[in-house]
Amino acid sequence: MLLHGSDGLSYPGRYATAARSIAAAGFTVFLPHYFESTGDRRAAYGEIGSKFPAWLAANSAALDQVVAAPGVARNRIGVVGISLGGALALALSAQDARVKAIVNYFGYLPGQLRAARRFPPTLILHGDADRIVPVSNAFAIETLLQARGGVVERQIYPGQGHGFGGAAFTDAASRTATFLERYIG
Numbered sequence: 001m002l003l004h005g006s007d008g009l010s011y012p013g014r015y016a017t018a019a020r021s022i023a024a025a026g027f028t029v030f031l032p033h034y035f036e037s038t039g040d041r042r043a044a045y046g047e048i049g050s051k052f053p054a055w056l057a058a059n060s061a062a063l064d065q066v067v068a069a070p071g072v073a074r075n076r077i078g079v080v081g082i083s084l085g086g087a088l089a090l091a092l093s094a095q096d097a098r099v100k101a102i103v104n105y106f107g108y109l110p111g112q113l114r115a116a117r118r119f120p121p122t123l124i125l126h127g128d129a130d131r132i133v134p135v136s137n138a139f140a141i142e143t144l145l146q147a148r149g150g151v152v153e154r155q156i157y158p159g160q161g162h163g164f165g166g167a168a169f170t171d172a173a174s175r176t177a178t179f180l181e182r183y184i185g
Contacts, residue, residue, distance in 0.1 A: 001066055001077070002031045003059060003085030006043035009033065015082075022080060025177035026185070028072065032062035034088070043084055052110065055084075056091050067098060076100060076184040080176060081107050083133060083162065090141065093120050101183035103176050106130055106162055108137045113144060121151040123179040125172045127160025153179065 002022065004015050019029040035041060037058035038051050067074045078101040081089030086107015093099040094116035102122040122145055126138035138154060145152045155175060157168040164172050 001059070001062065001079045001089075002029050003034070003079060003081040003088050004031065005083030005085050006045075006048065008035045008040065008042045010042055018080070018082070021173045022176065022180070025180065027078070027180060028069075030062065030066050030069075032059055034058040034062065048084065052088070052091075056088055056095075059088055059092050060096065063092065063096060063098060074098065078103070078180045078184045080180075081105065083107055090119070090122070093122075094118065101180055103179060104141065105164075105172070106133050106138075107141075108133045109140045109144065117148060119145050119148055119150040121179075121183045122153070123175060124152065124154040125157070125164075125175065126154075127157045127162065127164065127168070129159055130162045132162040 002015065002019055009015065015031060019031055022029050034055045037054050066072060066077065077098050079089040079092060079099055080103040082105045086104035087110045089102050089104060090107065090113055091110050093102050094113055100120050102120055104122060104124050106126045124138045124141055126135050128135045135156060138156060142152050142154050157164060160168045
């Protein structure tokens with residue numbers, strides 16, 4: 001599953017590129033339109049906290065559909081989340097053992113994770129110049145997951161903000177494919 005960020009599908013090319021990259025590595029990709037659950041096209045910053053539970057429930061329902069889809073290996077489900085989608089991926093994995101791996105692209109640490117006890121292997125990718133979701137979130141996620149005995153890999157890209165370009169973009173895509181292959185391939 002590929003979970004979009006707070007921009008929703010306002011820039012569908014961005015998520016199409018991500019989906020193609022993951023698919024090129026041999027994985028089937030599902031891109032749930034979870035904002036439909038609240039009638040939104042984009043997330044308003046001030047409403048993220050109040051709508052997060054509805055979006056999480058929508059992604060949980062989407063996961064049910066994914067595992068029921070023909071040809072899907074139910075024991076090999078990974079979730080790649082971008083920004084808000086990264087926070088949702090973490091929350092989904094904490095409540096659903098069917099998620100076997102997470103890739104978190106510059107996502108934040110949702111508050112409800114502090115009580116969670118299980119996490120699948122997680123790859124954290126973040127830019128140290130991110131002004132939307134500060135890089136401190138990457139370290140907080142890593143610390144929490146490690147404290148719960150989780151397997152965590154982290155890559156911080158110098159000079160990169162909330163999105164990667166150039167060599168960082170290529171490296172992140174490669175790390176994503178390698179990580180998913182290792183844990184769900």
